[in-house]
Amino acid sequence: MTDITALPADPxxxxxxxxxxxxxxxxxxxxxxxxxxxAQMYLDLRAALDAWRDDDAVxxxxxxxxxxxxxxxxxxxxxxxxxxxxxxxxxxxRVFAVEYALDCLIADYPKPYVALMNGIxxxxxxxxxxxxxxxxxxxxxxxxxxxxxxxxFTDIGASWFLPRVSRPGRRDEPGLAVGRWLALGGQRxxxxxxxxxxxxxxxxxxxxxxxxxxxxxAEGPEAALARFARDPGPSxxxxxxxxxxxxxxAGTLEEIVAAAPEDLEGMSPSSLVRTFELLERGAAxxxxxxxxxxxxxxxxxxxxxxxxxxxxxxxxxxxxxAPSWEHASVADVDVAAVRALLDEKLPLPL
Numbered sequence: 001m002t003d004i005t006a007l008p009a010d011p012x013x014x015x016x017x018x019x020x021x022x023x024x025x026x027x028x029x030x031x032x033x034x035x036x037x038x039a040q041m042y043l044d045l046r047a048a049l050d051a052w053r054d055d056d057a058v059x060x061x062x063x064x065x066x067x068x069x070x071x072x073x074x075x076x077x078x079x080x081x082x083x084x085x086x087x088x089x090x091x092x093x094r095v096f097a098v099e100y101a102l103d104c105l106i107a108d109y110p111k112p113y114v115a116l117m118n119g120i121x122x123x124x125x126x127x128x129x130x131x132x133x134x135x136x137x138x139x140x141x142x143x144x145x146x147x148x149x150x151x152x153f154t155d156i157g158a159s160w161f162l163p164r165v166s167r168p169g170r171r172d173e174p175g176l177a178v179g180r181w182l183a184l185g186g187q188r189x190x191x192x193x194x195x196x197x198x199x200x201x202x203x204x205x206x207x208x209x210x211x212x213x214x215x216x217x218a219e220g221p222e223a224a225l226a227r228f229a230r231d232p233g234p235s236x237x238x239x240x241x242x243x244x245x246x247x248x249x250a251g252t253l254e255e256i257v258a259a260a261p262e263d264l265e266g267m268s269p270s271s272l273v274r275t276f277e278l279l280e281r282g283a284a285x286x287x288x289x290x291x292x293x294x295x296x297x298x299x300x301x302x303x304x305x306x307x308x309x310x311x312x313x314x315x316x317x318x319x320x321x322a323p324s325w326e327h328a329s330v331a332d333v334d335v336a337a338v339r340a341l342l343d344e345k346l347p348l349p350l
Contacts, residue, residue, distance in 0.1 A: 008079070015044040016066075022059035023217045024052040031067035036076040037124045042098045045128065049105055060112035062216050063128065064209075071117040071141070072125025075099060077150065081312040084303050096155070096299040099124060100292040101348040103157050107131035107288045112221045117141055117191075117200065118209050127156030130199050131288065134221050137191030138206040143199065146186030148264075148271040151311025151323065152302055153295075154183040159282030160291040165197040167238055176283050177249035178241065180256065183275050184248075185263035189237055196235035201225075203232040253330050268307045269327040274298060277338050293345035301341055 014035075016027040026048055028035040052058040065071050075095075083092040106113055106128060115129035116136050121143045129135055137143075145154045145162070154162065162179035166172075178197070181187055194200035202225050204212055215224035237244070247259040253276040257264055264272060278298060282291045302308055306326050314323035327333050 010040040014041050017048040021217050024058040024061045026063045029066040034070035034073035036073050038076045039095045042102050046102050062114045064116045064213050070120035073120050074123025093300045097349050103127040104289050104292050114221050135200040136202050137194050137200040140206045141191035144188040148267040150315050151268040151307030153271050153274040155295045157288050157292050159278045160288040163279050163283035177245040180248040181244045192232040193235045193237040195232040196238045202229045204228045268325050269330045270307050270333050272330050273333040281342050296346040297344045
């Protein structure tokens with residue numbers, strides 16, 4: 001794959017890193033863009049985590065946001081689209097390779113990794129948080145995986161964690177149907193929902209995030225989180241669990257589209273097929289790395305297809321929200337070809 005340096009460099013550091021009192025502290029510092037992750041940000045996060053992994057001066061990692069509105073709105077997908085439309089698909093694929101390798105590193109990190117997920121947390125922002133060991137949300141946290149709307153698919157290891165969401169007290173009963181609901185329609189959920197589903201560990205008051213960050217440095221993750229944790233309250237998703245299962249628990253994607261047309265209207269049919277089939281594979285997988293390697297193969301193909309450039313154009317560039325998709329419906333998509341892609345994997349650059 002083409003080297004990632006073929007993409008434009010960041011004009012200033014968007015990731016700040018320091019070590020203080022046993023804490024390796026990373027700050028996402030691109031607030032005007034809601035911390036949308038550039039190629040360089042992935043590299044900078046990876047460099048810090050690699051350096052701290054075997055550093056005895058670092059007991060745990062804390063990741064915070066410089067934006068009061070957002071943890072991270074996702075990857076800077078416009079940067080990737082620009083590379084694709086300029087014929088640099090190899091460079092664009094390399095971005096996903098580095099991103100997924102970072103997600104895998106976080107999932108396997110040997111030290112506590114504390115992510116303070118304030119405000120908006122979408123797409124790639126979930127990749128650098130949900131895989132961590134200590135995931136903190138607030139009442140104003142909004143989480144979503146909206147990729148099917150832009151002609152992509154639900155990635156960043158979501159094919160591992162979405163099929164495994166579950167209800168409180170019933171963690172041994174994964175909710176694939178609810179995972180499908182989250183992925184296919186890019187549903188938005190709250191911090192309380194994330195805790196209930198197992199996508200976050202602790203909810204704290206929105207106004208306590210700065211004090212909690214200081215406490216993690218002073219007291220360590222366990223003591224700090226125990227002191228600031230609040231009752232997350234009821235989850236609207238859990239209350240709707242049986243309804244969602246009824247609509248999204250069908251055996252085929254066509255049945256789901258028929259049962260939930262209002263959720264899936266406007267989504268790329270190709271993206272819906274890819275996401276549905278990917279979650280089926282992920283539900284049977286044994287580790288997150290295998291899921292990410294499959295996602296990387298799918299990403300390399302997806303960005304080269306017309307729906308990706310068109311979807312990003314419609315939603316993020318021209319913002320007319322009127323994409324012209326390659327296929328009219330999911331029935332027109334070559335499912336066999338998608339399944340053949342999913343039989344292949346690309347190695348992560350670990």
